[in-house]
Structures are given as C-alpha cells and as structure tokens.
Amino acid sequence: MSKMTSTNDKQFPRGAEWVRADFHLHTLKDPGASRKPFRDEYRGVNENGHDKANGFPKDWIGRLKEEQIRVAVVTNHNHFDRDEYKTLRKQGANEGILVLPGVELGMKDGGGGIHTLIVFNPDGWVDNPEHDDRIHRFLSTQFQSTPDEGTRTKDDFCHCLELLDGVKEDYFVVFAHVQSDNGLFQELQGDNLAHMINGCGKRWSERVLGLQKVKRLDVVKARWPDTQPIPALVQGSDPQCIEAVGKSDQHCYLKLGELSFDAVKFALFDHKHRVRAELPSPRQVVLLQQVRFHGGALDGLAVPFSPSLNCLIGPRGNGKSAVIECLRHALGFREGADDRYKSGLVERMLSPAGKVVVEAKDEFGREVRVERERSGQPSVYLDGQYRDISPGSVLKDILYFGQKDLSARSESFDESFLDKLLADRLDPKPQEEAALIEGVRQAARQLKETLEATEKIAALQKEKNELDAQLQVFTDKGVDKKLADMTLFDGDRQAIGAWQQALKELGTNLKESADWDDADAAFPVLKSKRSEPIAVGLAAAKAKSDEAKTTAQAALQTLREAFVTVGEALQKLAPVQDEMKQEVAELQKTLNEPQLDLELFRKKKARLDQLVKLLAAGAQRAKTEQAARDLLGAAVNKLHDFWREKFTEREAEVRRLEAALPSEIRLQTAFKGKRRAFGEFLRSKFRGSGLQAASYETMEEAFIDGRELYQARTDLEKHLSENAAMKVRSTLLESLADFLSFRTPDETVILFHQKPLGEYSLGQRATVILHILMHLQRHSVILIDQPEDDLDNETLYSHFIRQLLERKELTQFVFATHNPNIPVLGDAEQAIVCRKEGETFSFDHGSIDDKDIQQRIVTVMEGGEDAFRRRKEIYQLWKSSN
Known part of the structure; x- marks a missing residue:
C-alpha cells in the first residue's frame, strides 16, 4: 500500500x-x-x-x-x-x-x-x-x-x-x-x-x-x-x-x-x-506532467512534475530509482548499463498486474498519456484517443540515464552517448539498409552458383565421357540403330516433362510477383482543384492498368490450362511407354547378347542426352561469371555508399552539436575507424583454420573491412604466406556475403582538453558528460538517476549546479539524488521526498521554500537537524581558525 x-x-x-x-x-x-x-x-x-x-x-x-x-x-x-x-x-x-x-x-x-x-x-x-x-x-x-x-x-x-x-x-x-x-x-x-x-x-x-x-x-x-x-x-x-x-x-x-x-x-x-520583471516565455516543448501507478508496490501513487527541476530524494531503497525506472519503462527506453537490476526493479514495483501511467504534453500542446504494464509494449493516447504509435514519436527529445550509465566503462560509450543525443535528428533507415544487405547476399549467392557451375562442368564432362565409353559397345553391336526411335521417344518424354515443370514455375512466379490489389488500392483520389487537369490522364492510365490486370490474369489462366494440357499429353504417352517395354523385351530375346541390357542402354542414353544439355547450360553460365562479379561489386558499393551517407549525415549533426559546447570539449569522428572490430570479425570467421596470430594482425592492418579483403583476393600472397592465402580465399568464398556485408564501425571520441574521455577517471568522465548535457538546448526532458555519482561536491557545484540553474528554464529535469546540494543549491522547483515504512511507500512533494520539504531535506539528506547544526558549527570553527 x-x-x-x-x-x-x-x-x-x-x-x-x-x-x-x-x-x-x-x-x-x-x-x-x-x-x-x-x-x-x-x-x-x-x-x-x-x-x-x-x-x-x-x-x-x-x-x-x-x-x-x-x-x-x-x-x-x-x-x-x-x-x-x-x-x-x-x-x-x-x-x-x-x-x-x-x-x-x-x-x-x-x-x-x-x-x-x-x-x-x-x-x-x-x-x-x-x-x-x-x-x-x-x-x-x-x-x-x-x-x-x-x-x-x-x-x-x-x-x-x-x-x-x-x-x-x-x-x-x-x-x-x-x-x-x-x-x-x-x-x-x-x-x-x-x-x-x-x-x-x-x-x-x-x-x-x-x-x-x-x-x-x-x-x-x-x-x-x-x-x-x-x-x-x-x-x-x-x-x-x-x-x-x-x-x-x-x-x-x-x-x-x-x-x-x-x-x-x-x-x-x-x-x-x-x-x-517578466514571466518566462511559454515553452513549446515536450513536458512530463505526472506519473501514476496502478497496482503493485506503488499502487495509488501519483507524482506531479514541475516544468523545471524535479529531485526525488530519500534514503536508499525508498523508491527514488523506482520512479525513474518506471518512467523509463513506460517511455520505452532500454535499460542501458546494469540492465538486470533496472528491469528487476520495475518488475518488483509493478507486480504482474501493475501499470504505470505517464501524463505529458507534446511540443504542440497536445495531451499525451502513455500506459504500460509490467510486460508488453507501451500504449499511447493522444488527446484521449488510442493511437498505434510509439511514445517517442510524440514525446521527442527526452534523454534517460540510469544508475551507472554516465560512468560506464566501455569502448562504445562515446558512440552510444552521442547516439542518444542525436537519436531524434537521424533517420537510421533500417529497412533500406536491410534491403541493401540482402542485395549483397543475393548477388553473392548468384556468383557462388556461377563459380560452382564452372567447377561442375569438369565433373559433368567426365560423366559424359564415361557414358560415351559404355554406350560404345551398344553402338558397335548396332543396338543404337535398332533402339534409335525408342531413345528419341525417351528424349521427347523427358523434354515434355521439363517443359511442364517450367510452365509451373512460370505461373508461380507470375502469381507471386504481381500484386494487383496493392496497385488498385494505391490509385490516387484527387482532392485539390489544382490537380483536376491531370484527372483525365490518370483515368486513362487506370484503364490501361485494368486492361493489363485482365490480360495478366488471362495469361495466368492460359498457363494453367497449358500445364493441364501437357499433363494430359504425357498421360497419353503412357501406353506407348508400355508398348516400348514389350518391344525392348522381345528385342532382348532375339539379340542373343545377354550381357547387353537394352533397358539399361535406354536409361544411360537418356542420361547422356541430359548431360549434353547440362554441359551446354553450364558453359553458358560460366560465360556469365564476370557479369555476376560486376553485379556483386555494384551491390557492395551501394551498401558501402549508404553507410558513407549515414556517416556524413551523422557527422553534420555532430558538428552542430559540437558548436554548442565549450571549446575544451571536442568531438572526433572517423569513418570505419574501429579497425579492431574487423580483427575480431576475422578471428570469428577463421576460427579453427589454423591461421597464425601474425596473419590476423597483417590483415587487420592492411584491410579496413571485408570488401577490401575481397578486392585483394588474387594478391593475398603479397601480405600472407601461400598457405595462409589459400585458407583465406577458401573461407572468403565460403562466407562471401558475411565478409562483404560486414560494417567496420565508425569511431567517435569525446576529447576533453585534447585528451580522450576514456583516459580520465570515472568522476572526471561523469563531469564532462554532465558538462555536455548542461550546454545543450536540444533536449526538453532529461531523466538521470544519481547524476552526482563519482563526483565530489566542489566539482558538482562548479561544473554542474551552476549551469543547471540557468538550463532548467529551458529543460525539464527529473533527478533521483542522495546529494542535498542538487535540490538546495539547484533551487529545485519540485522536491519529491520518498519514504518506505515496512512495505508501505509514502511520497510528499513541494518546492524547497516549503517548510515541510525543508525539514525533510535536513532530516533525510543532512542526517537530521542535530547533524546539520553540528556540521555548521564545525565549518564556522574551521573558518575562524583560518
């Protein structure tokens, strides 16, 4: 309760x-x-x-x-x-x-x-x-x-x-x-x-x-x-x-x-x-108004938010982080660091039947309500009406950082942090990227089929040579002339069956590729008077489309009829097949050559005819190898051009973001800059091949990604031993699509005083990150659980709170904090005091000029009034002694 x-x-x-x-x-x-x-x-x-x-x-x-x-x-x-x-x-x-x-x-x-x-x-x-x-x-x-x-x-x-x-x-x-x-x-x-x-x-x-x-x-x-x-x-x-x-x-x-x-x-x-002297201008931005809870440990609780600085305060385990994490859960943000703790906290607070409700306004002043149960996805209501949309589509420019997120030590921290800042300004285009990757995979499959066809020609030719030798005996005995008509019949029957199968595949392809319902549904209904001059032309085009649809449907029906007719024709040949079997049996008796199996001759002759056709087709396919390589190269280049365009777009946003930061903070980027990631990819692909460590290091240094490795496949001996080069070429062909669609990650490094952020201590890193957040004006709401972690009070005040005092007129902050400096020196408009007695949570809220809230801050965050007074006395003694 x-x-x-x-x-x-x-x-x-x-x-x-x-x-x-x-x-x-x-x-x-x-x-x-x-x-x-x-x-x-x-x-x-x-x-x-x-x-x-x-x-x-x-x-x-x-x-x-x-x-x-x-x-x-x-x-x-x-x-x-x-x-x-x-x-x-x-x-x-x-x-x-x-x-x-x-x-x-x-x-x-x-x-x-x-x-x-x-x-x-x-x-x-x-x-x-x-x-x-x-x-x-x-x-x-x-x-x-x-x-x-x-x-x-x-x-x-x-x-x-x-x-x-x-x-x-x-x-x-x-x-x-x-x-x-x-x-x-x-x-x-x-x-x-x-x-x-x-x-x-x-x-x-x-x-x-x-x-x-x-x-x-x-x-x-x-x-x-x-x-x-x-x-x-x-x-x-x-x-x-x-x-x-x-x-x-x-x-x-x-x-x-x-x-x-x-x-x-x-x-x-x-x-x-x-x-x-004047009221602040109304902010046309996203604002969180309230979070409410139904069911679970926080049942009946409602926390209203100020448009400025909100601080959740209280002892550990009293619900501060629970409010932040339930907000995160409702708004659809991923947990980030320490995901097991954060998701577990939400599960404990909401219970199986619990629900969190976030009430907000979007940048256009529309009422937004987001509801989410412990499981499932968020439900979004816009001006009271349910809409099948994600919370982020209307509640934009919200940043969330949970516990340990600002001080996480990982190689991808800089990228993931900036990606959060740029999320609403970049279109990742996942469907377009997936289509381009699939294009590379299809082209790679086609090339592999072409190369495999070339390799099969020799095997087919060998089989044909063996059949020629075996059938020569029958030719010498004159059997081939006696069975000439039968073998021609066998070839005809085999060709008819192949044609029937081709008709079936053609009909299937026509049916799957033509979606006339979608085309009809897409026909535009003109509403503007300015569009009236083209109405007649569009109507004519629609008539032609309907005609094509009728023709296509008629063609498909005709193909079905042709398939049935061919099947009926084959059925008519069944008696002839039986008659020919009798003739072969009679001929076998009169031939007086028991070692010559005439039925086997017919089968081998039919296989020989099939091999001749396969060799002809294989020879034609072998001629298209260069075309397949060209097709693959074009598909790979399109994919890599797409990645380059994404980098260029992101780079422009990074520069705009950097322009808002103080000069001591710079953002350094490099296209495909994380070459170590390519080295890890190589090790995963060549695992068990016996390649030496030196070979991996050489390839990682010489090539930036799988495309470059593929382009240099014929000259690998310049970089590797002959044996290693053979292993690489073999694996490259085997996993060609994986190599060509692998993306070496771009690199982003946050520099503070020309030194990478990763080289600083956790406290220094957190200071720089908060410094960045306080200088940006593009995010209307920022949620942080314990922003003071790893920061000393002097740094907290000089590099965070001073800027917070100015920034909170432009941004809504919701913090969970143990540090009294943030609500007191930050002049919190709304302090939410969290308490837990037994299994009961109780929250109170108000500004820091509210006497009840002031008393709670002294009691909860300063250790009580006696501790607060004693500390003040000691500080005065220190000051007087100095």
Whole structure:
C-alpha cells in the first residue's frame, strides 16, 4: 500500500511557480491625504442601505485577482490597522492570494524623509499567543500622535532596525519608489547612502531585501557601494483609489513554492533566481506532467512534475530509482548499463498486474498519456484517443540515464552517448539498409552458383565421357540403330516433362510477383482543384492498368490450362511407354547378347542426352561469371555508399552539436575507424583454420573491412604466406556475403582538453558528460538517476549546479539524488521526498521554500537537524581558525 500527500492540499501542486507580487499597496485605512479617493469611494451607504466601507475588502481583493496578483503587502503610511488586515487576509486566502502585513514608514533620514516599506511576518507580529498588536506597539514608539503621510519617525533608519530586531520577530525592508521624491536615492545624496549602509552594519544585509520602482538601474549601480550586493528589484502599484490597486507600468514576479512570508523572504534573498520583471516565455516543448501507478508496490501513487527541476530524494531503497525506472519503462527506453537490476526493479514495483501511467504534453500542446504494464509494449493516447504509435514519436527529445550509465566503462560509450543525443535528428533507415544487405547476399549467392557451375562442368564432362565409353559397345553391336526411335521417344518424354515443370514455375512466379490489389488500392483520389487537369490522364492510365490486370490474369489462366494440357499429353504417352517395354523385351530375346541390357542402354542414353544439355547450360553460365562479379561489386558499393551517407549525415549533426559546447570539449569522428572490430570479425570467421596470430594482425592492418579483403583476393600472397592465402580465399568464398556485408564501425571520441574521455577517471568522465548535457538546448526532458555519482561536491557545484540553474528554464529535469546540494543549491522547483515504512511507500512533494520539504531535506539528506547544526558549527570553527 502506498500513499502520497494529496496534490489538492498543495497551493502549488507542480512545485514552485512564478506569481506576481505587489509590495506597495494602500487601503481604506490609510491616513495619508493622497488616499482621499479611497475614502470618498467608500463613504456613505450603497443602494441597499449598507455601509459602502463594508464592501472594500472584497473590491480590493477583486482588483488583485483581476491583475493576477497572488502576493500583496498592505503598506499604509505610518499606520497599521490590525482588524482591516485580518479581514483582507481572510478574503485573500479564499482567492489564493497571500496578504502580508506591512507599513510605509517615513524615515527620519534624508532631507524630506525616506519612505520605507517594512514587511512583517504575520505569525509573530499579528498572530501571537499574547494577541499583542506588535506592529502598533512599534509604531507608537516612533509617533507621539496620530501620524499622517508626511510624518517622519522619531529614530533614524538604523535605530529603527535595532528596535525591530528587539521584538524578536521576523521582518524585512523594501525601500519605496527609490528614485522619486522621498525615495532612498533622491533623499541620500553623495556619500550619505554609504554612510547609512555602514552605520547599520550586519542588519543592512540581513534586513534590506528590496528596492521598489527602480527607474534606471545604471544610476543605482553607480551609487551602490561595491561591498554590498544590490537587493531585489521589486514593484508596487502604490494606489490612491480602488481602480489603481495592482495597476503599475512594471511588474514583479516571485518564484514561490508556497504562499507564506518565509517563502517570499526566501525569494528576495535568492533574487537572482527567484525574482524577475517578466514571466518566462511559454515553452513549446515536450513536458512530463505526472506519473501514476496502478497496482503493485506503488499502487495509488501519483507524482506531479514541475516544468523545471524535479529531485526525488530519500534514503536508499525508498523508491527514488523506482520512479525513474518506471518512467523509463513506460517511455520505452532500454535499460542501458546494469540492465538486470533496472528491469528487476520495475518488475518488483509493478507486480504482474501493475501499470504505470505517464501524463505529458507534446511540443504542440497536445495531451499525451502513455500506459504500460509490467510486460508488453507501451500504449499511447493522444488527446484521449488510442493511437498505434510509439511514445517517442510524440514525446521527442527526452534523454534517460540510469544508475551507472554516465560512468560506464566501455569502448562504445562515446558512440552510444552521442547516439542518444542525436537519436531524434537521424533517420537510421533500417529497412533500406536491410534491403541493401540482402542485395549483397543475393548477388553473392548468384556468383557462388556461377563459380560452382564452372567447377561442375569438369565433373559433368567426365560423366559424359564415361557414358560415351559404355554406350560404345551398344553402338558397335548396332543396338543404337535398332533402339534409335525408342531413345528419341525417351528424349521427347523427358523434354515434355521439363517443359511442364517450367510452365509451373512460370505461373508461380507470375502469381507471386504481381500484386494487383496493392496497385488498385494505391490509385490516387484527387482532392485539390489544382490537380483536376491531370484527372483525365490518370483515368486513362487506370484503364490501361485494368486492361493489363485482365490480360495478366488471362495469361495466368492460359498457363494453367497449358500445364493441364501437357499433363494430359504425357498421360497419353503412357501406353506407348508400355508398348516400348514389350518391344525392348522381345528385342532382348532375339539379340542373343545377354550381357547387353537394352533397358539399361535406354536409361544411360537418356542420361547422356541430359548431360549434353547440362554441359551446354553450364558453359553458358560460366560465360556469365564476370557479369555476376560486376553485379556483386555494384551491390557492395551501394551498401558501402549508404553507410558513407549515414556517416556524413551523422557527422553534420555532430558538428552542430559540437558548436554548442565549450571549446575544451571536442568531438572526433572517423569513418570505419574501429579497425579492431574487423580483427575480431576475422578471428570469428577463421576460427579453427589454423591461421597464425601474425596473419590476423597483417590483415587487420592492411584491410579496413571485408570488401577490401575481397578486392585483394588474387594478391593475398603479397601480405600472407601461400598457405595462409589459400585458407583465406577458401573461407572468403565460403562466407562471401558475411565478409562483404560486414560494417567496420565508425569511431567517435569525446576529447576533453585534447585528451580522450576514456583516459580520465570515472568522476572526471561523469563531469564532462554532465558538462555536455548542461550546454545543450536540444533536449526538453532529461531523466538521470544519481547524476552526482563519482563526483565530489566542489566539482558538482562548479561544473554542474551552476549551469543547471540557468538550463532548467529551458529543460525539464527529473533527478533521483542522495546529494542535498542538487535540490538546495539547484533551487529545485519540485522536491519529491520518498519514504518506505515496512512495505508501505509514502511520497510528499513541494518546492524547497516549503517548510515541510525543508525539514525533510535536513532530516533525510543532512542526517537530521542535530547533524546539520553540528556540521555548521564545525565549518564556522574551521573558518575562524583560518
């Protein structure tokens, strides 16, 4: 039995998403004079006699919903109304909008005061066990009487931060309209900004998280001290009336995994990756949406995927690899390395009646569902309709790497890895290749038949000579003249039988070679008006085709009738045959030569006539030997030209791929470059022949494949001993088709800093492979089980995670990992926590700014909170001692 946190309970079921935020909002309770339109709009009663002010919360939230704002901060001037805030928060929660408490303070600093937005964590400042309005209490320390929009705080900015910290509750600061009146840059000229930053010390970097409404970033960069990073650039509508709520020329988007103060603060801290001014462009690519399981150990489990980075985490044996491998199984990928473990894992997870279902979208936005049981093939549904197609025909550009696949040590690793990258861009044309190979085999058979016919002529001639000698006795006794008519009859009967057999074969060949139904079905039905001018011509051609079909069928029927007629004619000769036997018996008695068997004479004479014909046919076939060799050469050249064209096509794609890689990674290719493979082929073919090792080495060095060996067959003595050359020629003729259709594999080598990848350690190899994957943009989905295997953490971060942070906006990643650096430093949009208790699997999911997921990461991947804290303390000691 398995269970998973319901996606309905999640604010963001597919992990972190980009949502619009407004950090500068005013309400009906704002005391500022500029907010008078708010109060005018909601003064008095409506047509139903109700106080208009009661409708403000719904209207305010409604405007946010219209503007698709999901994070809103109440920032009235120098004032906070706790009751109004709670009403707005409750109304917003019903609409999926997070409303945070805040205040726009007019700070004492600067010539006219600096408007500063303080955003509070509602858990402590508003919803505390003591029911203490701590925001109001803080404001009372700064203002003696009821403040208005122009009132300034009693204390300066740095002292206010100190007082706020003293409350021991969380908050952060965003400077309002920084380049306008009462803004940070407008009020602090010269070195005053640097003085303020230095005066606040550590509190500045910990609390100042945003600048609102930056008009010119170059001015900000010029004024900002180099010692401090520029905070997040955010936006706010700063409305004066209800219609202006959420209205602003510039927008601000946060990437959030939950709607909470902590998630918003986390986004501002990591603003490089989680704050932006525009939504990312929609991706018209393949995306996995969800994988579901029916039956088996994972029954009832459903894992939703983010379009960006998804990390399956958890202890070993808790289902991480199971999800990856079941995905692989459903999508129809082969296991790769360690296939027994991977296929066995799928069998254990699905059970005999289990099924895995993958829901996805193709590059055109169509809904794709792939279902696969533990055995059998994947079933594909396109927009809900079953289609007899493979998953790869619609879900293109998906890469899969299971455990050990990135570090596998094999001579073909480079080729197989690049073949994965190029799979959707190359057409292997297996049917065309098979047809060309069969053409070579047929031509080789024909040549062998021709050569065998030449060899048989001598044997036939010898048999004829022996029969001539044996029949000479009968000739000397005059028997041949007495039996002349009988022997002619025997020849006639034999010729008639041969002709009957030829008619039968002709009819069979006509029947097998002519498929009129296919031709009729292929007749085009014209639909375009532009094709109408040729309709008459096509109709005439169809009439001729029908006529040919009728004629051919009539010819076939006539052949059948001819065959029957010949058979009937032979039956009529049966009595004549009996009569001739009687005549031969009578003649045998009168001949008085018992040693001369006349019936044997008839048989030998018939065989002699047959030999004469066979020798004539053999002589004709021997004359066609050169034609057979020419036919074979042409077939072999077509096959090798096909291989060359495939290499050229692949080479062009390899160069395009290489152009996207950093200069330290090069791809080296060679047509028929793996000559060692030809040597292994030779050893398999000549096994047991007695050839010496030196002969194999000589042939491997001198010839690149079987075609070259065949072409040099007459001059093999230049390379081999006479005895070895004879053995080679004999085996070459015996397995001619195998030699001529053998393909010496092309060679592909991945070079890193001019050194082949195979010469590096496993960790270095994996680093280069991940480096390649992170630079390519042609694959929309990449599945990897434990990409961190064989990598140290420094390499993992510098060569993988940094690139991953940029690449995940273009590619959907699904990783199973034990390393916390990948989900945490990679800023995973969706972390799937896998657990197993007894025989029960349970999965939870969410972004790393989700508090529950954060706790799981610390517990599962860091060894628990105590281990995490202890490690942090030790690192701090190391840092201070150095």
